[in-house]
Amino acid sequence: MTPADAWALPRLVVAAPASGHGKTTVATGLLAALRRQGLTVSPHKVGPDYIDPGYHALAAGRPGRNLDPWLVGEDRVAPLLRHGASTPTPADIAVIEGVMGLHDGAVGRRGYASTAHVARLIEAPVLLVLDTTAQGRSAAALVLGLRAFDPEVRIGGVVLNRVGSPRHEALLRDALAEIGVPVLGAVTRTAEVTAPSRHLGLVPVAERAPESVAVVDALADLVTSTVDLDAVLDLARTAAPLTVAAWDPTVAVGGPAGSTRPVVAVAGGPAFTFSYAETTELLTAAGADVVTVDPLRDPALPSGTRAVVLGGGFPEVHAEALSANASLRADLAAFDGPVVAECAGLLYLGRSLEGAPMCGRLDHTARMTGRLTLGYRDAVAVGDSPVHVVGERVRGHEFHRTVTDPGHGERPAWRFDDADHGFVTGQVHASYLHTHWAGHPYAARRLVEAAIR
Structure with a gap:
């Protein structure tokens, strides 16, 4: 791979401290909202999950793809990202939804196959989704701890989820400003959109196609009205150029x-x-x-x-x-x-x-x-x-x-x-x-x- 072959693909990883914070809501909404703006978006999911990529595909209009070091090996993760982001046409931005908590991976393997692991492999900044229910300034301490736990993972911004009131949002923004982490969006508890779930996650898109389209449209509306999309794009553009060849x-x-x-x-x-x-x-x-x-x-x-x-x-x-x-x-x-x-x-x-x-x-x-x-x-x-x-x-x-x-x-x-x-x-x-x-x-x-x- 020569420098001329390097691809400055804007990309970011949507992560959270734990499952249930709203990663899928934000990631799917981002894909749909950015597509509405005329951008070609490439959807990806950390881990072996099959269901979230179905919603991603519906939002992006192209296949949702998985990035999992356990299943494919570390060396194939970045090439698979480049392949997916260039197939069938080159994307303007790639959005990668994480799995579980930021540092949760294969049990007993010190974070292998975690969202943080994949973020390092593809050299992408992290947009952290944070459930702020019953939290005030402690939210900043949580973000600070996640950032310090692995300094190689760059948390470039936060989307506050389930915010209780304007006063609550102001308190959270002030606390995060103290540690130098920008807030790129805030979703109130009353505004959040959810999709029906089953024992293994969301109900697959293919089982409820008309309802799924409505959910994705609602998520696009939600993210457009609550997240600073220009700031998200600016963050994605800070990713280092991809210097690996695409998987073939x-x-x-x-x-x-x-x-x-x-x-x-x-x-x-x-x-x-x-x-x-x-x-x-x-x-x-x-x-x-x-x-x-x-x-x-x-x-x-x-x-x-x-x-x-x-x-x-x-x-x-x-x-x-x-x-x-x-x-x-x-x-x-x-x-x-x-x-x-x-x-x-x-x-x-x-x-x-x-x-x-x-x-x-x-x-x-x-x-x-x-x-x-x-x-x-x-x-x-x-x-x-x-x-x-x-x-x-x-x-x-x-x-x-x-x-x-x-x-x-x-x-x-x-x-x-x-x-x-x-x-x-x-x-x-x-x-x-x-x-x-x-x-x-x-x-x-x-x-x-x-x-x-």
Whole structure:
């Protein structure tokens, strides 16, 4: 990368001291408000979250993308940012929403994969969203502590959230002025806009499209009226130029796997909303024709399908409707090509989900529980499959409130936390583990090679 190739991409990270302070409200509102001004905005999310990027995409008009050092490795974070911010067209600004608290990352790894970690990797200033409920001058002490905890992370401004009154706002502004941190916006308790939530976060955009559009419009109105957008742009422009080359899916997979272009069906629609934009980019770069299939509505796999990818989502919410589409279930049960299934896909391929018949391709039943399974995993492939070979190490994450009985097959997919997980049956690889293929792009190439065979 030469100096001439460096890109002075304005960018900032929207962070908070903890979850629930209003990061998604501010980040989504900023994306929509800046787009209204005629700017091309690139939306990003720290961590493995699938739901927030859906709202980001709706606000920005282009795919929401994830930046997660655990899933893709530290060296790929900045290249993936540059790729996302330049695809399909170069952005005028990138807005990156953080995860949890500013310094919260992988458990026991001293902030690895935290918002602060990503802010350092992409050399971006932080806009801190602060819930000021029941706080006065102590809010400044909190910001001062966050700033001092890691001096390499630059907190360039604060948006006050849930402010109680004009007097409360004045007190907060005075306190933050004492420590030299500018206030770029203030949202009152009565003005805040929220989106409906579910047990794993917000309700995905695809499940409530008209309502989601209304929410995003309201967030744009909110941010426009309460945040100094010019000051936000000025802060974003203080980011250092990006000197890394953009991530390239074609380079990552080593080019097309063959001269033919097999059809790879990727599940979509309201029941399968969890996917990373890079998955289809890698499959396409490896030589596949990627076609979306909606298991709620499509009666059969796309014509000529040679491989299937069933990602994550909320199939438990749509169990009856998935079950009612008996023709597609039968099609998948009889399909003899390679299939990769994560979480929702795992449940869909089983015999039943909450008593509703599913595809019956895997010999398990699934049900909801009261326990949330959530966290990063360091997994090892137990056996060979269309996408992995025995002994390969992959980093992923789990995110579910369901269990399968049994929890794994005679040939498990993975081993992590001293236990076996998932199923490898014939050409099917299925488990609860979510992975980001930008972190192991060979999976996309192997799937396309298996589809060609």
